[in-house]
Amino acid sequence: MAACRQRYKCGPIDLELICPGEDWRQRLEGVVAHYAVEWTERPLQLVVEVIRCSADTTRPATGNFLRCARFVADKTDLGVIATSMLGGWCEMDAEATYCRIFAPHGAENELMLDEVEQFITLALTLAWRRLGWIPLHAGAVSYGKFCSLICATSGGGKSTLVAALIRRGWQTLGDDKLLLRLDENGKPVITALTRHFNLHPRSSQWFPELGDMASLPPYSRWTEKRQVSIERVWPDRMRNTARPTHLIEVVRNRQACGMLISSVPKSQVLATLLRQVVIPEDQQFAREVLQTVAPTARSLSGVRLEIGENAYGSPEVLEPLERAAV
């Protein structure tokens, strides 16, 4: 089968994806196509090649660089290698410009695709880091000169809160994927990476403009969330860059009535922000993350938001939060 090549813009990365065939390209496109945000700086060229092969379990990585649910990765003199649960592996060069992903024949296809997607994400994050950007698993909203990072675990309510604030006039840089770095003056700056939200279908009970979400493409096969184009639903509410001023730590509290708001000390802001970034176990990489995240945390005002059941039933419930975040 002829290899299939396609280029994608992934933030500051110009990615060439080489797949074993068109069917693979179509199925892997979802993981790279939604990073197509505007970028003005010269991009880094990255080639990711997916290769079908026989399983090779003779050189398993140990996880001295990173340990994820479906793969472990090691740092070597030549770059980063990773091995997955199904016997796939990938090799990334030290310059983060070429990644070869080996997908064994015989592995159950959907699971193998998940693991290849994970390897592609690993390659992209290494390339972004190479350019000085730290991937930040947080949402962001802005209003005038104020910008709040929305921090919570997966499924913790980031997307719904961002959507609720958009409806009240805020702009957004995304609901859970951002890039962070310090500018030449040491000030933090964030950029958008995607133009989609991942929202649960029940969100339409609070935000009727979302319409029937059942027909929208699923975010992944592990969740009911759907991919929603921000600009389709809320035109002109996307922005690409901002300087964060606040951090909102979102936690669910079923006992809370509406929303409870309290301030957060600087030490807790740092702890919260560190939990939103992947910190490799390699000292050099870890130091680079700390050098960006710690000064950023120091510059932010912290707000803790406890969200009760059906908290979005009334839009006015967000007013105290808005006062705390500007």
Add this chain to the structure above:
Amino acid sequence: MDTNQLLTNSESYALRPDVAVTIVGDGAVMLDLSTKFFYSLNQTGWALAQLFEDGATPAQVAEAAVTLGALAEDGDAIARFIGSLLSANLLEAGEAADVPQLPAYNGGWIEPTLEKHPEPLQRIMTSAFDPSIPLAE
């Protein structure tokens, strides 16, 4: 080990190589990559901890603290600080060091502190982008 014992200890210690450090404002943040616990140090704590980067004895650190403005009665505080670095396992036995150079320091003497954040960071992530603890599949 009491204060006098610790501060006269001639054994050399160094920061473990898998401890990542960054300066934040006047102090610093340390991340122990083996345990994923992280720590905040104040200005004096960071000034003294830096002496362990190339290896130093507690006695050398106590001597350097005097040049930062520490008085004789501050010995207990210095010993507590070094003891906290040791009990957090952030130091390991090091090579015998030359007299360490005290880093540039503009502040006055305040008690050095090492604050351990109560919860460690995650060890296993959902993905290379998402540091959330993975859900069971």
